[in-house]
Amino acid sequence: MELVPAFLGIPGGPELLVILLLAVLLFGADKLPGLARSSGQAMGEFKKGRQQIEEEIRDAAAESRADRADDEQAEAA
Secondary structure, eight states, rough: OOOOOSSOOOOOOOHHHHHHHHHHHHHHHHHHHHHHHHHHHHHHHHHHHHHHHHHHHHHHHHHHHHHHHHHHHHOOO
């Protein structure tokens, strides 16, 4: 019995050509640049949102460490 992997990996050259051909057939060549532009903008917004969340987490962690250090100093005094 032969096992078939559930995930085949990242598509290579021929697979990407088939995907591009399907995209052209589905959306038309004139709409593809607009779709690519809006996808790029969406990815940029996602990246900006992720960076903001990471910054908030870092700030909260730093604040928590500072609070903990203050509490330890108060207990020592």
